[in-house]
Amino acid sequence: MAPTTYEASLPPPPGTTSPSFDPGTHHDHDIASCPFCRIAAIYAPYDPADPPPAEAEALNPEASAPNPSTFVVLSTPLLVAFLDIMPLSSGHVLLCPREHRPKLTDATPAEAAEMGGSLRVLSAAVARATGVTDWNVVQNNGAAAAQVVPHMHFHVIPRPELRAKGSERFTATMFGRGQRDDLDEEEAGPLAERIREAVAEVLRAEGRAKL
Template sequence: MADPNNTFDPTILPASEPCPFCTIANTYPTYDPTSPPGADSKLLDPDKAAPASFVVLSTPTLLAFLDILPLSHGHLLLCPRRHAPKLTDVDASEAAELGSYLRLLSKALVKTTGVYDWNVVQNNGAAAAQVVNHVHYHLIPRPEIRASGKLRESFTMFGRGVRSELDDDEGAALAAKLRENIKLVLDEESRKARL
């Protein structure tokens, strides 16, 4: 989006630096989330993009995929397909779909991981810890809180601590399981709506 005051915005990448999320969005086709591709489908082959991308949702408007440096097992990213640096750059229909799928992905994430506590994080700009200059939400399961039983203890928050690269085999299996659980959540929602 052009700046009407013609001031420099350090969060907008120069054309020479491609957006990794736009690369993923341009690499993977859309599919109906109520009929997702299976684990053996070449449609969502993780190696089609570099680095490997484990897509769990691909609509005409949105894309969700596993974080390649997860803070916990199941750490997801949700973003619009269209490049938008910050939340204020998405349009109303994109914002509505992002909000709707945040809820649905949260349900699918709980079904998949068995973790009932999670964070939804969205950063805007470098000073707010946004690393990729494309608006995105993090859905981060927090199993260590539940496992410890010490719900009042402080814990390591976002980006602090050790992050290790997502294993390709684990990522592929987890993405397939998430796609199936997104389908189940959408089926449940559809049944509730008909009642």
């Protein structure tokens, strides 16, 4: 059963300590200004195998104070995933740890393992929800690697068939370059709901309660 109560102000669960084994990857950063930390603080975890309905407060904590919307597709005690607000294609999602981790090497072993498992499930869910069965997984660390938001995140980017589309656009945008449209918020709500449901279907089909 979907959760019926929700605390919009629920803080993220306490993180485990960052192992910090690579001193070269740390940066000073104003956590309060991090958009992904903000999303993690506002959107509480839910059961991925039994997501709340689209209209639930859990998925709309800021209904009374509109802001750039966040369309959450997966939310666990350690991780959160949501639609990219500047997608390269429909179904482009981001997956990140709730805790502020600048680079992949700053994540804990538990976060890294759960991201690996979640990428597999999210990939299947995005393919089901979009009907696009080719996709890229991309994760950028540092400015020289084109990282923009300094809170590590994986991209899952559907790749519609190039030739069938007869379009130059997807060759240009291959691997994260090229035109990125603003997210269409009317399409985004139903799309995010389909992805949440597809995540639940995958987990239920495998008889798993957890990622």
